[in-house]
Amino acid sequence: MKGVSQFMSRAAASVVGLAGLVIAGCAAFPDAETTAKNTEQMVTDAHTLGAPALIRRSVQDTSQRACSMIGGSEGSAKLSQEQAASLVKTARDSIQYPASGKLSGDWKTGAQLVTDGRGQRIVNGQVEKLPGNGALCTNCHAMDPTEVNAGDVGPSLVAYGKQRGNSEAVARYTYERIYNAWAFMPCSNMPRLGTNGFLTPEQIAHVVAYLIDAGSPVNRQ
Amino acid sequence: MNLSSRAAAICAFALALATGSGPVTAQSKPEDGLALGRKMLAEDNPGDLWVERGQRLFTAKRGPKNASLEKCDLGMGPGVVKGAFAQLPRYFADTDKVQDLESRLLTCMVELQGFKREDIIRTRFGTLDRDSDMEALVSYVGAASNGLRMNVRLTHAKEREMYKAGEYAFYRRSGPLDFACVTCHGESGKRIRLQDLPNMTKAEEMREVVATGWPAYRGTHSTVRTMQHRLYDCFWQMRLPDLGFASDLSVALTAYLNYSANGGEIKLPGVRR
Amino acid sequence: MAEPMKIRALLKGDVADIRVLVAHSMETGQRRDAAGNLVAAHFIHSMTVTHNGKPVYDGQWSQAVSRNPVFAVRIKGARVGDKVVVSWTDNKNDKRTDEVSVAAG
Structure with missing residues (x-):
């Protein structure tokens, strides 16, 4: 997918920018997939107190995952057309209205x-x-x-x-x-x-x- | 007696608050008052009392094993505190883990002094009813690097792994408010209400945040808070579950943030609202 | 047991700037602890400063002073090496005395 590959190359560029010296001097960073797996495990391990429903708050939904790209995700600039459209549709489908039908209250x-x-x-x-x-x-x-x-x-x-x-x-x-x-x-x-x-x-x-x-x-x- | 003395017993923090919430004129932005208050506090930082108590705790024989922390290796050799803060978090072979200052002190208090891990964790944050040994020890070790520059290295594979995990976590959105760290800390010059938000994607801002930030005396808490508390507090505001003290996730975020602050001149403890 | 004060005494011209950090809970008697019980009032009521043995400040404090307060006095006519002694007494009769020599500012 074009959007994803664009995002990957941007992420790689930002790594070089931040840590170019390190990369030049020694072994590489783990790849994105390994990092994601490691970190998701850390998130699970970091939260141990409270009822399961509260612990689950740290689990991402599909939209949150799509909006968690390295380097920031404010706005739709880094999303592909398809990703953006899918996020918008998911969001729109979730909207519910007051039972009274009144959209402006007190x-x-x-x-x-x-x-x-x-x-x-x-x-x-x-x-x-x-x-x-x-x-x-x-x-x-x-x-x-x-x-x-x-x-x-x-x-x-x-x-x-x-x-x-x-x-x-x-x-x-x-x-x-x-x-x-x-x-x-x-x-x-x-x-x-x-x-x-x-x-x-x-x-x-x-x-x-x-x-x-x-x-x-x-x-x- | 040719002495004239002028004395003022100052409720420094009440004064700072008054400065912050005073009338705002067209010429002054609201945060100017806060900056002035912080400057006044920095001259006489009550956190210095935590540094001194931390020094006494570090060298005193304590715990079931009646041992001091003078054999505690914070990365510079047993008992060496100078420069320790500047290079943390780092990999330690004995635990086979990357550790930040708090998690490393926790290891030492358990292994050398025989304290129970859960007891140290229960008292990790001081309250008005009970001081925290951890907050004092972190203040002492932090201040021992004053004048040095942050120099976190990523030479071990696990250090690189933690750095990348911290970066991933920094951008990871979750919870009922969809927040990631970057939601509030990705742009310069922004505020939540009147609270300035450092842009943590900018090295020059991070150098100041890390090297002069935590541990810091918090006027509203009447105690020194550590980076672990700062992160815990952020997770709380983000409506996420309690962030485990010394958890790998907390250390990963600290590794990512401290590394980005390399070169910042250390001046601790800081002073915060 | 009372913890030591941290005192700085810097001479600027002929005025010594004395700044004291005091470790004290300064309980007002109004605060409740985590269990909801009132915490008894516990505060410094007397603060004194002497300069080469002569009193230069003798103050009555109250619960209105903050926790871990910062306290400052300026002493005119001071010289480098002069001895400054700061003492406090609280309502539980805990006491603390610390001293410093005036340093060049």
């Missing part, structure tokens, strides 16, 4: 969710006990322009709704993008929050409202 509930960075963390094999997960949004995105404590790993979402409006189409796009960002941009840094079960469809709808509602702090300025 922005005030959303406001609580977006700044909450907690949920699902494990210590000594136990998951933290919370009524529900935070949505983690401001870890990476600016949303309310008056909030300083926001990250910038993801793009700023200030005035998101002001720029796009709050039509049904915008609500649907926003909902789907949060539910599974890989349906739009395979291997994006953005977690597949709905597909992975981190957020419920209702929680995602509240976050959508926070982004597009005219009354939300996101769109007030």
